[in-house]
Amino acid sequence: MNKVMSDKKVIALYVLPAFLLMMVLVYIPIVLTGYYGLMRWDGIGAMEFIGLDNYKRLLNDSMFWRSATHSLLLAIFSILSLVGYLIISLVLAGKIKGADLFRKIYLIPMLLSSVAIAQLWMRIYHPTNGVMNRFLTSIGIENTPLWLADTNIVLYAIFIPIIWQYAGFYILIYYAALRNVPNELVEAARIDGATPWQIGYKIKLPLIMGVIKVTIVLAVVGSLKYFDLIWVMTQGGPNGASEVIASYMYKQAFNSYNFGYGSAIGFFLLILCLVVTWIIRKLTADKEEVQY
Amino acid sequence: MEFENGKNGQSQTSPVPKGLSEKTGLQRLGKIFLYVFLIGVAVVQILPLVWLFLFSLKNNQEVFNLPPLALPQEPQWGNYVRVWTEGNIGQYFFNSVYITASSVILTVIFASLVTFAITRMRWRLSKLVLGLFMVGLMIPVHSTLIPLFNFFTNVNLMDHPVAIILTYTAFNLPITIMILLGFYYTLPREIEEAAIMDGCSLHRLFFKIILPMTAPVVATTAIINMIYNWNEYVFVNTFISSDKYKTLTVGIQNFIGQYQTDWGAIGATLMISILPILIAFVILSNRIVEGITSGSVKG
Numbered sequence: 001m002n003k004v005m006s007d008k009k010v011i012a013l014y015v016l017p018a019f020l021l022m023m024v025l026v027y028i029p030i031v032l033t034g035y036y037g038l039m040r041w042d043g044i045g046a047m048e049f050i051g052l053d054n055y056k057r058l059l060n061d062s063m064f065w066r067s068a069t070h071s072l073l074l075a076i077f078s079i080l081s082l083v084g085y086l087i088i089s090l091v092l093a094g095k096i097k098g099a100d101l102f103r104k105i106y107l108i109p110m111l112l113s114s115v116a117i118a119q120l121w122m123r124i125y126h127p128t129n130g131v132m133n134r135f136l137t138s139i140g141i142e143n144t145p146l147w148l149a150d151t152n153i154v155l156y157a158i159f160i161p162i163i164w165q166y167a168g169f170y171i172l173i174y175y176a177a178l179r180n181v182p183n184e185l186v187e188a189a190r191i192d193g194a195t196p197w198q199i200g201y202k203i204k205l206p207l208i209m210g211v212i213k214v215t216i217v218l219a220v221v222g223s224l225k226y227f228d229l230i231w232v233m234t235q236g237g238p239n240g241a242s243e244v245i246a247s248y249m250y251k252q253a254f255n256s257y258n259f260g261y262g263s264a265i266g267f268f269l270l271i272l273c274l275v276v277t278w279i280i281r282k283l284t285a286d287k288e289e290v291q292y
Numbered sequence: 293m294e295f296e297n298g299k300n301g302q303s304q305t306s307p308v309p310k311g312l313s314e315k316t317g318l319q320r321l322g323k324i325f326l327y328v329f330l331i332g333v334a335v336v337q338i339l340p341l342v343w344l345f346l347f348s349l350k351n352n353q354e355v356f357n358l359p360p361l362a363l364p365q366e367p368q369w370g371n372y373v374r375v376w377t378e379g380n381i382g383q384y385f386f387n388s389v390y391i392t393a394s395s396v397i398l399t400v401i402f403a404s405l406v407t408f409a410i411t412r413m414r415w416r417l418s419k420l421v422l423g424l425f426m427v428g429l430m431i432p433v434h435s436t437l438i439p440l441f442n443f444f445t446n447v448n449l450m451d452h453p454v455a456i457i458l459t460y461t462a463f464n465l466p467i468t469i470m471i472l473l474g475f476y477y478t479l480p481r482e483i484e485e486a487a488i489m490d491g492c493s494l495h496r497l498f499f500k501i502i503l504p505m506t507a508p509v510v511a512t513t514a515i516i517n518m519i520y521n522w523n524e525y526v527f528v529n530t531f532i533s534s535d536k537y538k539t540l541t542v543g544i545q546n547f548i549g550q551y552q553t554d555w556g557a558i559g560a561t562l563m564i565s566i567l568p569i570l571i572a573f574v575i576l577s578n579r580i581v582e583g584i585t586s587g588s589v590k591g
Binding site: 004005006008013014017018019021022024025026027028029030032033043091092096102103105107109110111112113114115116119120121124129131134135164169173176224225227228231232245246249250254259262263266267269270273 | 405585
């Protein structure tokens with residue numbers, strides 16, 4: 001038995017296809033990104049080694065830092081929206097008839113492509129015919145905003161569909177976790193006279209802390225690398241007002257053919273995501289893990 | 293594996309002493325408020341899509357002059373016929389189907405093989421290899437784009453569907469393995485012991501016994517993969533330039549450009565692109581819910 005189950009040839013045969021794919025298409029590329037970041041390169045011609053120049057340029061590039069600030073803002077907004085999602089889930093996980101249907105309805109936007117969502121919200125924000133401004137006009141507001149064309153508003157206008165898109169995803173996760181909280185604990189507290197608010201805050205939340213941590217990591221890393229919706233809606237414009245790290249990297253590489261500099265930004269993004277994950281894990285590390 | 297929520301919710305009431313479970317008027321009011329709140333959230337999630345469906349059936353006159361949620365006087369199904377026949381939507385649709393299907397099949401088979409080898413077989417590097425796959429979950433796509441672009445150019449796979457299929461497969465392996473792991477750990481060892489005792493080969497054991505046993509979780513991962521691949525944007529946008537290879541997600545993006553002011557046509561195009569996902573959701577919502585939950589939490 002043991003001999004059969006440690007047959008090296010079979011193991012290699014089963015593991016290698018997936019392993020090679022991961023190596024060639026994920027792991028070697030991330031190493032190469034760091035390496036290309038040391039080059040001056042237009043993507044077609046020869047590479048020229050320039051040492052850390054691209055990374056130095058990154059530190060002094062105000063447009064890059066502006067993009068990074070926008071990515072960070074998105075991360076902060078995502079964490080704030082987690083609070084809202086959590087409240088909805090707490091309500092949903094109480095004695096609600098049709099909770100299953102509710103969470104499924106909430107999930108629908110998450111299943112659609114970012115392109116379709118972006119195109120749809122571009123119509124919603126349309127200055128004259130969009131639902132948003134037609135609603136504002138109908139309640140008597142005259143100077144309706146230009147939304148995606150207004151440099152002061154555009155970033156926040158894009159955050160709204162992102163929050164809309166992911167709501168169902170996080171509600172689903174929280175809801176599943178809350179359903180796993182043992183009934184006995186909740187009932188015992190109720191008999192002792194705890195209010196629903198106390199039950200939610202003092203009993204359920206601490207018990208799903210592990211899941212909340214996972215969602216914070218997901219939300220922050222997801223925000224830092226966010227791209228699709230922004231790229232389709234504004235391409236980072238107008239005038240860089242909605243530029244994020246990923247869109248700036250894409251522009252540098254595939255619009256301006258600065259493949260070396262684009263690689264440096266891509267490598268920075270990778271390190272940022274890994275470091276942030278590690279920091280959040282450290283910060284939220286338990287002194288005493290709650291078991292249930 | 294199925295979640296049974298409604299039932300749990302109702303059984304909660306039984307152990308409560310009678311005096312506490314009686315509802316006062318205030319409690320009932322609070323309950324109504326909660327339902328209004330939840331329905332409000334549902335409306336926000338659904339309304340943009342309802343509006344999309346409505347304007348896909350209108351002509352510009354109606355889009356601009358009728359209230360946004362008014363029904364069209366006469367549904368313009370012609371919008372759908374027009375966008376389907378005028379552009380390459382049919383081609384994009386076909387590309388999306390076969391690229392999605394090929395990647396899903398490859399991912400599920402490769403991931404199952406790896407998961408089997410990691411959870412059932414004994415070898416020294418298994419933990420390390422598993423870790424390597426799991427770190428893949430953290431890696432931003434943009435950090436791989438330029439090297440992949442360069443690699444596919446060098447091996448003549450640029451602007452070729454194979455590049456997309458392989459990339460989708462690689463990037464979906466981590467999440468797929470993660471979902472499969474939980475299920476494989478619960479499979480009883482007696483089955484494989486008995487099979488091996490009877491002289492069954494490992495390949496037979498995997499393909500004839502284990503793979504069929506994991507069918508439910510394989511179906512779940514397949515659906516999750518399908519949704520990810522169907523909606524994927526960056527890779528196709530970067531690696532595919534010929535119209536004939538574009539998927540629906542990227543194809544409609546360019547296609548809509550032509551219809552800048554024709555709202556009905558834009559609406560119809562968007563509806564066509566999201567309809568397969570919506571239909572899949574109506575039929576398979578339990579599996580989708582299960583897949584997304586297990587893919588994100590059981591880490």
